[in-house]
Amino acid sequence: MRPEFKYEKEIAGTANARNRKQEQYRKIVSFLYETGNASIAEIVKHSKISQPLVASLVDDLLGFGVLLDNGIGESIGGRRPNLYCINPAYQYVVGVDINLHTLTIALFDLSNQLIRREEYKNFDLENSSAYTDKLVGKINDVLNEKNISTSQVLAMGLSIPGLIDAKNGVSFTHLTFAEQGLGNYLSEKLGFSVVLDNDARMMALGEKAFGKAKGKKDVLCLNLSNRIGLGIILNEQLYSGKNGFAGEFGHILIDPEGEQCYCGKIGCLETLTSGEILVRNVNEGIEKGQASFLRQAKDEGKSIDLREVVAAINNGDQFAIDQLNKMSDYLGKGLVTLIHLLNPEMIIIGGRLAQTGKYIVDPVRMALNKYAMDRISSETEVVCSDLIDDAALMGTLSNVMKEVLRIS
Amino acid sequence: MRPEFKYEKEIAGTANARNRKQEQYRKIVSFLYETGNASIAEIVKHSKISQPLVASLVDDLLGFGVLLDNGIGESIGGRRPNLYCINPAYQYVVGVDINLHTLTIALFDLSNQLIRREEYKNFDLENSSAYTDKLVGKINDVLNEKNISTSQVLAMGLSIPGLIDAKNGVSFTHLTFAEQGLGNYLSEKLGFSVVLDNDARMMALGEKAFGKAKGKKDVLCLNLSNRIGLGIILNEQLYSGKNGFAGEFGHILIDPEGEQCYCGKIGCLETLTSGEILVRNVNEGIEKGQASFLRQAKDEGKSIDLREVVAAINNGDQFAIDQLNKMSDYLGKGLVTLIHLLNPEMIIIGGRLAQTGKYIVDPVRMALNKYAMDRISSETEVVCSDLIDDAALMGTLSNVMKEVLRIS
DNA sequence: TCATCTTTTAAAATATTTTTTAAAAGTATT
DNA sequence: AATACTTTTAAAAAATATTTTAAAAGATGA
The missing domain is CATH 3.30.420.40 (ATPase, nucleotide binding domain)
Structure with a gap:
């Protein structure tokens, strides 16, 4: 269960047209995720979609609640532009960093803000469903506390030591008990997509995106x-x-x-x-x-x-x-x-x-x-x-965004 | 002077539309370069362009002389498909492998066939325009011999030892005398684009494409x-x-x-x-x-x-x-x-x-x-x-095609 | 051998995107 | 304060691509 960026319910038309539109939505959202804030004109320049079309797509996204009006920007010699940004509270990303003895769970909004960070010491890693049950429980606790439903979770990123087949979400060293692979297993238990990779690589991603x-x-x-x-x-x-x-x-x-x-x-x-x-x-x-x-x-x-x-x-x-x-x-x-x-x-x-x-x-x-x-x-x-102790955690966020928005 | 894939003269319409069309042409040609041979239906599947449009674009390319009708293929349960391929003689690629004491010049057609290969021993590399003049002379000899005009040369690929800034076509170790960079210098003398890189890297590209x-x-x-x-x-x-x-x-x-x-x-x-x-x-x-x-x-x-x-x-x-x-x-x-x-x-x-x-x-x-x-x-x-002695030479061909057709 | 099923291609109808044009809302200058 | 100049957005017109539909050409099987 890989994460996808979709608003299928909202879009009519034939399969091909829907796909094209999805791709255009994704382009716009991904650009706004990277810049934080942009005018229609800037989106046009970056996306190479025509201005009327961009205007209409942005309109749609405002309607879905994905984007927010973000006031009026500075002019560089003409009419002042309307600015748009991602609605940080439209969805959330869960980040989990599993270590041999410590578990860290983080909750991020779509503006990369750390909403909540819970560290559990002496949370010893063992290869059993007992461990994942406890893990799933802790994740749900964090979500409940912030009143976030599973549908509001864009996806979860996971960092774990050892050998990983990231493409298929399979861990070979730890938590190997799940037959369908750790990613799919957790995904089924949690109700949202899980993207996972090795800890050193997640640290690298964290440094690349935020460090x-x-x-x-x-x-x-x-x-x-x-x-x-x-x-x-x-x-x-x-x-x-x-x-x-x-x-x-x-x-x-x-x-x-x-x-x-x-x-x-x-x-x-x-x-x-x-x-x-x-x-x-x-x-x-x-x-x-x-x-x-x-x-x-x-x-x-x-x-x-x-x-x-x-x-x-x-x-x-x-x-x-x-x-x-x-x-x-x-x-x-x-x-x-x-x-x-x-x-x-x-x-x-x-x-x-x-x-x-x-x-x-x-x-x-x-x-x-x-x-x-x-x-x-x-x-x-x-x-x-x-990034002190949070490199891998930030990396999981970046990994999710890469998968979902296909950030460069 | 980087190589480009263009049929500007032939295309009407506004700038944006022309660009889109160029990109579609490129997609089709690049697919045919990789597969050698394909039907309209296969191009549609691969390019994600609609069937009527692909048909019309292929028609254009046949008109330009870029593509050739390649007979009728095997059916897999219905009407037998018309096959198309690149016209191998539409343009040619020059490949040059400079070594400390040996120069090799090759001429390839668009089906990767080696049309001609000339090896000059005791062609000692020295940092002077005398050397490049001799080089340009030898290249023109090869072209003249085969009756190929500069406009029929898609681009030239060059492999040379030492430190190279491939992006800007600048060599830092050998042939450093040209102020505008070796690539641009040769390009001006020859009348077509020159793509260059280090010899070990060209060997690797050769192995990747043909080895x-x-x-x-x-x-x-x-x-x-x-x-x-x-x-x-x-x-x-x-x-x-x-x-x-x-x-x-x-x-x-x-x-x-x-x-x-x-x-x-x-x-x-x-x-x-x-x-x-x-x-x-x-x-x-x-x-x-x-x-x-x-x-x-x-x-x-x-x-x-x-x-x-x-x-x-x-x-x-x-x-x-x-x-x-x-x-x-x-x-x-x-x-x-x-x-x-x-x-x-x-x-x-x-x-x-x-x-x-x-x-x-x-x-x-x-x-x-x-x-x-x-x-x-x-x-x-x-x-x-x-690939014996030709890895780097084949690599220059691949490098040109990568630049021009943006092969994967 | 004929009827049915596939695949490929072509043409017409539909939908979408872009270009063009113009209006709105500013800034800068005299 | 008025005018000229920019930039941004909106609406109408034109261009372009896609979907639908249909026809052509061959394969398969009773």
Whole structure:
């Protein structure tokens, strides 16, 4: 059950004519979604539909309640134009971000406003209908609370870790129990379409639509938390590879003489760079007597996790910063390979480690200076995400809009 | 001067209507180019233009001489359909492949038939108008010989090594003297449009349109000759990166403890794998007394180059094969990185070393088994190109058709 | 072998879209 | 404040495409 943009009930005429009209409606709505606000004349220019026809289509959409009159704009030398915008409350989009231990549900209106955001910690992911039942319950709670019926939901976007066949809405790693595929399964339970994809890719989409990748053509989005994920945007599009396996950046070869990775191979990037490795190295150092802010917690028998290490770094803990620097050098080596192969405009660092800001960006940049061909690497910006924890969630919204409105 | 698909003289009406008609003509011609042969009914199905209109447009195109009646097709249960095809001799495409020491000029008709192919050895590339004057002369010779006027040339495609801004037709590495950009410069001299791009990318386009990448979505095309080039097809499209630098596969890091590369960095793939390295290693071995078919030539004071090494390998020379095996292992390591990042459907080995066939494919596959995650690498086929020396040339044809007919 | 069913093409009727023309509502300038 | 100039919108006229209907040509099966 893929989402569609349709007003079938309202339109008469033959099949072909209806389709054409639908396409014209979609063009107009999608343009208004992107610009927020436009006059008839601007729509004409963009849509290449004639002015009288645009006027009549906009009229229809006003009648349906899809569009709103948005006052009168500034003139540039003549009659002041009437402006139109999408009715933000005409429909809503549900965004769901499933993580191993945390569930986040968001509700967006058609002006991309976050109406509601609910985060459920210790909502442990398990492969059972019990889990999806709870999930569906939580989603319905959010909708009920805002008094939104299923027919008012344009579609739901879902971000989930692991292997995904996005086209058919099938998850191979988690929630695999549903025979018809996770997307269809949830869709049936919920009563509206569900669009899903892998978390790293959703983060990339989020950055492309609402973050620092906006307007960029070729961007790589790193998800640096306990492990390493990579979402790839090439030629303005999300790239997934033949089977949706693209982006296994954590398992490219960095050190042929290195340790064995959990994947079985020797010297993968993830044996040298990841939140887990950082935490391990910090713990080992402290056990060996290294001075650090984290010593006290350790002495109290608390286990130190990534959250604490990041906090220590941001508090200027020299030892933790040293460990991050070491790690970032390897990360830089890995990124050099990406840059040489893909010549991206920008690399965005996201995930928990992005919260260290300059503490990770600066050593990565240093590593690029050292290991990359300058001609190529000087074309690539390296920045931290500013979407904090919401990149994937925003990505689900963008994914829904892409499907429904076929935004570029 | 970008190529356009136009029959302006023949069409009346207002600007907008003319444009629409042009677009409809283009749709039909492009469909016939791809299928070779189709009935009105098939065009209707594909173009989503109504049957009476398609009939009238095809009529126009027959009148212009663009299309030909191609007899009557097989019925599938009713009246036998009239078939139409592009008039192969309506226009021609010139394809030019510039290499450092060799120039190849080809002439194609609109059915992709190679009408003429001229190869000029020792046609050394130099950055001067003298070179382009000679080039233009050779092209005109070929056209004159076949009695083809400039107006009968749809456009010319050009493949050239080095850095290229394909969009604006500017070459940054070779033939940089022309102020208006190489494409425009040649265009003015020749009297028809010129479309140009980098040689590795043209090889990839050639494979996509006419070689083993046909119908595939994500394919990597290696150009293995003296150096290493990589042409990348992702989501069915050629990928160039932000500045057209994408595909610097030869300079990804393989061995942090390795030799210094000519690019300045340590341990690049090209310090371990390339035609040059293979030739060097073979020569060194023979100097040290290694038995080989190549010993005789060496003793006679002839310098052994890549062509000879490839021949020796194909004759079963054990030493040369050993050296190739060693090299292929490194190449495999590099390809693992590509596979993990991009999850391609297929990797095509082209260039001079592709002529060793199984001698290179088998050890590369072995290396993939060893170094790559099976789940991902088992999805990727590794094959040798079967376009021999013409991949880039065929790519220029495809590039022209892409520009003019906007083939998928 | 004839009647029925398909598919393809053509022509007439209908519907839609665009172009043209003009009016309305502003701005800028003298 | 009046005039000239723009831009935006609306309505009528013209052009264009689509649907419907029908005819032509061949396939299939009793």
